[in-house]
Amino acid sequence: MLKKKTQKIGNYVNEVFDMLQLHAFEQQTFWFPWKFKKEKAILKTANDYLRGMVKDHLQHRFDAISKGTDNKDDILSYIIRANTFTDELGIDDFVDDFYTFLVAGMETTAIAMTCLIWEIVKNKEIYEKLKDEIETVYNGRDNIEYDDLALLVYTDQLIKE
Numbered sequence: 001m002l003k004k005k006t007q008k009i010g011n012y013v014n015e016v017f018d019m020l021q022l023h024a025f026e027q028q029t030f031w032f033p034w035k036f037k038k039e040k041a042i043l044k045t046a047n048d049y050l051r052g053m054v055k056d057h058l059q060h061r062f063d064a065i066s067k068g069t070d071n072k073d074d075i076l077s078y079i080i081r082a083n084t085f086t087d088e089l090g091i092d093d094f095v096d097d098f099y100t101f102l103v104a105g106m107e108t109t110a111i112a113m114t115c116l117i118w119e120i121v122k123n124k125e126i127y128e129k130l131k132d133e134i135e136t137v138y139n140g141r142d143n144i145e146y147d148d149l150a151l152l153v154y155t156d157q158l159i160k161e
Contacts, residue, residue: 012046
């Protein structure tokens with residue numbers, strides 16, 4: 001059941017990003033009422049499903065915080081707790097903010113990783129040094145352990161750069 005739900009979420013997220021890509025290439029015409037009707041229907045279905053899931057999750061977090069049973073120490077908990085001291089925002093406002101954080105975080109990460117990979121590909125010396133470090137740390141294993149991450153010093157430096 002969880003696998004099907006996760007797959008459904010992934011499919012809807014992919015559909016949303018497909019529509020964003022289409023919108024990027026058809027900026028002038030995408031929102032014309034007579035254009036891309038099928039794509040807009042897919043986007044609405046995906047958006048409604050994802051908003052419903054996010055809304056359910058946020059409501060669960062709101063309820064846990066109001067009951068005092070929330071033990072999470074994340075940005076969402078801080079935002080919800082801070083809301084009690086201000087003009088209270090509605091759940092729909094939080095859903096909108098959640099989407100903003102999600103897209104902004106994914107976009108920044110994607111851009112940073114794209115630039116990193118581009119620089120590695122352009123510079124053979126950097127590529128060889130990175131490859132050697134990774135091969136040394138992996139030492140022929142298929143999986144890396146959490147403790148091994150601390151040994152990837154050059155990799156960490158590249159990411160932070």
